[in-house]
Amino acid sequence: MLLIVGTPFNHIYDLSKDLKYPTxxxxxxxxxxxxxxxxxxxxxxxxxxxxxxxxxxxxxxxxxxxxxxxxxxxxxxxxxxxxxxxxxxxxxxxxxxxxxxxxxxxxxxxxxxxxxxxxxxxxxxxxxxxxxxxxxxxxxxxxxxxxxxxxxxxxxxxxxxxxxxxxxxxxxxxxxxxxxxxxxxxxxxxxxxxxxxxxxxxxxxxxxxxxxxxxxxxxxxxxxxxxxxxxxxxxxxxxxxxxxxxxxxxLTIPELKISEKDYTSEKITTGIERLDEMLDGGIYKGSSVLIVGMTGTGKTTFSLHFAIANALQGRKVAYITFEEPIDQIIRSAKNYGMPIEEVLGRNLKIFAWVPESKTPVHTYIKIKEIIEEFKPEALIIDSLTALREHLDEKELTKMLRYLQLLTKEKRITTYFTFTEEAKFDVVPFTGASTMVDVIILLKYEIENEKIEKRLAIIKARGSNHSRKIHKYEITNRGVEIYE
CATH class of the missing domain: 3.40.50.300 (P-loop containing nucleotide triphosphate hydrolases)
Structure with missing residues (x-):
């Protein structure tokens, strides 16, 4: 029997069998x-x-x-x-x-x-x-x-x-x-x-x-x-x-653990044959691509080419949209004659949510869960603009850094889209542009009362990419690039 001396409680607790103090x-x-x-x-x-x-x-x-x-x-x-x-x-x-x-x-x-x-x-x-x-x-x-x-x-x-x-x-x-x-x-x-x-x-x-x-x-x-x-x-x-x-x-900060054997010279397609040529054969597997342009320049269309072409080649692709509902993404692909129904739900999965009132950590963890559960080889984030409108740029940049570490470790080729007026002599959104491997700028100009679209590859690490400004159009077959 143990008596608790000095306690104002009216009861005595029989704890003797349990109160053997450890050393x-x-x-x-x-x-x-x-x-x-x-x-x-x-x-x-x-x-x-x-x-x-x-x-x-x-x-x-x-x-x-x-x-x-x-x-x-x-x-x-x-x-x-x-x-x-x-x-x-x-x-x-x-x-x-x-x-x-x-x-x-x-x-x-x-x-x-x-x-x-x-x-x-x-x-x-x-x-x-x-x-x-x-x-x-x-x-x-x-x-x-x-x-x-x-x-x-x-x-x-x-x-x-x-x-x-x-x-x-x-x-x-x-x-x-x-x-x-x-x-x-x-x-x-x-x-x-x-x-x-x-x-x-x-x-x-x-x-x-x-x-x-x-x-x-x-x-x-x-x-x-x-x-x-x-x-x-x-x-x-x-x-x-x-x-x-x-x-x-x-928030688990990724550790980039890539050994020499993990490095590869393999390139995967952008889904646009002419753009592959301009990038010296496509995009290195595990690279990150930033597509920047004003509204209407076709950033989502470029992303759909990339997603569907790689899904048709047997790669798992995750498409995350913050700005458009899933049915609209599907409808856009069909309008351009892309065979999205052949891969949707199998190699291609589309995820959509509104990032308002969510912290960068919450968004990162949600993307990380998609990566861990679906295990994609290619990933599209469309677009960073929706995140930037509600988040501090410093915090958004940190989130992108963690996401880049995660995708590189898992060798996931990633497309980011970003809405901003593109200028071929100005680097946009420096927080993201310094981290990505490829930057493609899209813009349009009005010439002779006609809208002309222009494309330039500003950066492509490790590739002998085109240094020219190219014309392109969004047709019923999607993106077509000219000299």
Whole structure:
């Protein structure tokens, strides 16, 4: 029998079988992995120290519950560790339903004996101390390696600051350390408030993770700050994350790993025979192409030639459009006599969404998911203009840099279109133009009351490309280029 000396609680907790303190040697170096590769590898540098209590604090909607649930779910699915979710915020049914929509089936974990949900939503202030005694009994019998309390803010409202401190430090803290377990404590941060919780939680925990919103032009970013984490060195002030259909995802900075054997002199077609000749045989596999021109110069038509020709040759092609609906892309291809129906849904897939109110990170992660799931050899982004209208150019340039690293690593030939008045003696959108391998400028002029279209290849790395300005037309067969 263990007597908690000095506690104002009326109950005595029989925890003697669980409270055998580990030695410092036992705890030293042992880590509990979160289960998100980027978070474990680049943020925590290994994981949470065993025996830790971590405070997760944030405003409503920042993803505290999703982050904590992911920690439990990954623990069970990836490492076979038992988890317990103690909820004072939502019922078991609400939690299970919400998490299943994000691909986390906690009912399955419960049936396999790896998860237990404790519902304390309706507990009253008068009954909370008795519920804590029952709660500790459940913890002692189930022996979870991972515990989440959602939220400790409600505990504080029911118990008061002093009793909450005793519960966290003396009762729950002893169990956590005695069993090499780890607990995440969720705390609500009122919108606009600069304080964390009720001023006691952060002083009894081993780490603090703050989730918050940051306004960024027309969009709102979610960022994570880690001001405190014992035995871990956190290198950056903040990390941006997004909430997708897969849960919490961080911006993973690609590492360009291309060995000598990965380099190739293979070129692939632009889908326009004359343009291939002007590019000394086509585009090097894995290169990136920027097509710049005013509205009506045919940037989408050039992209459709590239997409459909390569799909017909057996390559997987992903076409991402931010400006036109999918049916309009299909209709345009048919109007130019391109056999899009032969490849659509097989080698060619078209994706469309409006990038407004999305951060560069969210857009990048969505494109990355398409690449990982579909595994294309060619990719079209039509157009960068839609992104630039809503995003800061510096952030857009950074997103493009990460995307370029990703496509080069996977040897994906990429087309970017960009709407701007093209001048053959001016380099457009320097953020993108310095990174791409090929730049094609399109423009039109009015001569003798007739619109004349002009094309010039400004840049083509490693190719003996044409240095001339060429005339071209958009006909019912698509793009036709002349001398």
């Amino acid at each position: 410092k040697t036992k705890l030293r170096g042992k880590m509990t992995k979160f289960g998100i590769e980027y978070f474990d590898k680049y943020i925590l540098r290994g994981g949470f120290p065993n025996g830790s209590m971590i405070l997760i604090v944030g405003e409503p909607g920042t993803g505290k519950t999703i982050l904590s649930a992911t920690y439990l779910y990954n623990g069970a699915k990836k490492f076979g560790e038992k988890g317990m979710y103690i909820s004072l915020a939502e019922t078991k049914w609400e939690f299970y339903k919400g998490m299943k929509q994000l691909g986390m089936d906690f009912e399955e974990l419960e049936n396999n004996g790896l998860f237990k949900f404790i519902d304390l939503v309706t507990v009253s202030k008068d009954a909370v101390e008795k519920e804590i005694e029952l709660l500790m009994s459940e913890i002692s019998s189930f022996h979870p390696k991972r515990i989440v309390i959602d939220s400790i803010s409600v505990f504080t409202q029911l118990l008061g600051a002093e009793k909450t401190r005793i519960f966290l430090h003396t009762i729950l803290g002893r169990f956590i350390k005695a069993n090499d377990a780890t607990a995440l404590l969720i705390a609500e941060k009122p919108i606009g408030s600069k304080t964390i919780g009720y001023g006691v939680e952060e002083f009894v925990v081993d780490g603090v993770i703050i989730l918050k919103y940051k306004s960024f032009g027309e969009v709102t970013r979610r960022v994570m700050e880690i001001p405190k984490m014992r035995r871990r060195k956190i290198e950056r002030a903040e990390y941006e994350y997004v909430i997708t259909k897969n849960g919490i995802e961080f």
